[in-house]
Amino acid sequence: MARDVANVWWAMFGFSALVLLVVCALWIHAMLRQPREVDAARARRINRNWLVGGGLILPTASILALLAFGVPAGRGMLPLPVPGEQPLRIEITGHQWWWEVRYPDSGVVTANQFILPVDRPLDVVVTSADVVHSFWVPRLGGKLDMIPGRSNTLRLAASETGVMRGQCAEFCGSQHAHMILHVEVLEADAFDRWLAARGSLAHSPAPGAAGQVFDERCGQCHRVAGVSEGTRAPDLSDLASRPTLGAGVIANDAEALRRWLREHQSLKHGNAMPNHDDIPAETLDQLADWLETLAP
Ligand code: HEC
Numbered sequence: 001m002a003r004d005v006a007n008v009w010w011a012m013f014g015f016s017a018l019v020l021l022v023v024c025a026l027w028i029h030a031m032l033r034q035p036r037e038v039d040a041a042r043a044r045r046i047n048r049n050w051l052v053g054g055g056l057i058l059p060t061a062s063i064l065a066l067l068a069f070g071v072p073a074g075r076g077m078l079p080l081p082v083p084g085e086q087p088l089r090i091e092i093t094g095h096q097w098w099w100e101v102r103y104p105d106s107g108v109v110t111a112n113q114f115i116l117p118v119d120r121p122l123d124v125v126v127t128s129a130d131v132v133h134s135f136w137v138p139r140l141g142g143k144l145d146m147i148p149g150r151s152n153t154l155r156l157a158a159s160e161t162g163v164m165r166g167q168c169a170e171f172c173g174s175q176h177a178h179m180i181l182h183v184e185v186l187e188a189d190a191f192d193r194w195l196a197a198r199g200s201l202a203h204s205p206a207p208g209a210a211g212q213v214f215d216e217r218c219g220q221c222h223r224v225a226g227v228s229e230g231t232r233a234p235d236l237s238d239l240a241s242r243p244t245l246g247a248g249v250i251a252n253d254a255e256a257l258r259r260w261l262r263e264h265q266s267l268k269h270g271n272a273m274p275n276h277d278d279i280p281a282e283t284l285d286q287l288a289d290w291l292e293t294l295a296p
Pocket residue numbers: 096097098111112213214217218219220221222232233234236239242244245246247260261268271272273274276287291
């Protein structure tokens with residue numbers, strides 16, 4: 001889809017460059033040539049020809065040519081039925097300031113990462129839980145607004161495997177810039193394995209004091225498959241396998257998890273997770289060690 005949009009852009013650019021060159025050439029010609037004597041009737045005819053040709057026929061022809069490129073490109077992004085194949089449905093919800101990603105057919109939920117199979121049409125259904133956000137993965141396609149109370153669908157298909165970046169493209173508050181989506185296109189079988197590994201997750205609670213803190217506090221907001229059912233915050237069931245924390249604020253590793261729990265409000269100021277200063281540091285570290293095990 002991104003390729004179609006780029007082609008329309010290049011076609012428009014090429015054609016407008018051509019028009020500019022022709023206009024400049026005519027202008028230079030008009031400046032340089034010797035004035036001629038023309039009678040009034042001939043002058044009127046010349047004027048009329050320029051008005052009709054340059055003012056009506058040329059723009060009409062240009063716009064028709066542009067439509068010939070633009071309409072098929074736009075249709076490709078509409079969620080129209082594809083013969084013989086059911087597009088894979090993926091639901092992405094914008095939150096201040098993170099992404100909730102659901103694969104409804106297999107019951108898989110993750111956050112801040114959008115994993116998709118190559119060469120397969122997808123319906124990306126976007127909405128928002130709070131303010132207007134915008135879903136944008138420049139290498140895959142156009143932007144689409146995520147509007148609270150409304151679902152918009154973007155038809156996408158990735159033609160190559162690889163890692164790319166998505167970004168919220170509608171200002172949504174102070175941490176808008178830190179709302180980055182890790183996008184990864186996998187081979188079909190690798191994607192099926194990725195999904196299957198997450199469909200059957202069931203973790204056991206953290207041991208000791210950490211388990212109690214998680215149960216009383218964290219689990220109210222966060223879901224961990226088999227442990228808690230919170231829905232207000234990123235699902236942590238496959239946290240340790242995700243590349244970043246805080247929607248791209250820091251790379252995810254054991255040290256980063258400890259750091260995030262201690263100082264997430266300075267790493268991502270104003271984010272919707274409360275400070276945990278009242279929790280003893282060793283309990284937070286135990287929590288981080290347990291979170292580090294949450295992977296398929
Ligand atoms: C009031 C709800 C709330 C509570 C309680 C809460 N969190 Fe969070 N947490 C959030 C939100 C919202 C985010 C996403 C912040 C962002 O990126 O903007 C988050 C992010 C995280 C992340 C990073 C996830 C990611 O994928 O980037 C971890 C890890 C985490 N929380 C662990 C915890 C732990 C451990 C506790 C308990 C000590 C806890 N949270 C308590 C709301 C909460």
